[in-house]
Amino acid sequence: MEAPRPRTVRVRWEPHRPHTPVTRVIETSCCGTLEWCSEGGRYLVLRRGERGQEEAGRGRYPEARAVWAALVARHECADDDELRRFRR
Numbered sequence: 001m002e003a004p005r006p007r008t009v010r011v012r013w014e015p016h017r018p019h020t021p022v023t024r025v026i027e028t029s030c031c032g033t034l035e036w037c038s039e040g041g042r043y044l045v046l047r048r049g050e051r052g053q054e055e056a057g058r059g060r061y062p063e064a065r066a067v068w069a070a071l072v073a074r075h076e077c078a079d080d081d082e083l084r085r086f087r088r
């Protein structure tokens with residue numbers, strides 16, 4: 001089976017509702033905008049939205065990972081002063 005192409009993956013952001021007491025961050029996008037996380041054997045992507053943390057793609061590894069890959073391919077890097085200072 002071919003991996004889904006990034007542009008065809010549908011992404012729906014929702015408020016983050018943790019399913020476990022601890023969300024484990026496994027990987028962070030280049031600028032920290034997106035976080036690849038696991039909660040109790042399921043995977044999801046987190047971002048900081050206007051109204052707090054949002055999640056997308058919650059599910060088993062293959063499906064969640066396809067959402068992560070699509071978001072990383074599409075995302076625009078955060079560009080605030082603090083981040084620029086940090087990266088310098």
Ligand SMILES: [Zn+2]
Nearest residue numbers: 030031077078
């Ligand atoms: Zn980035």
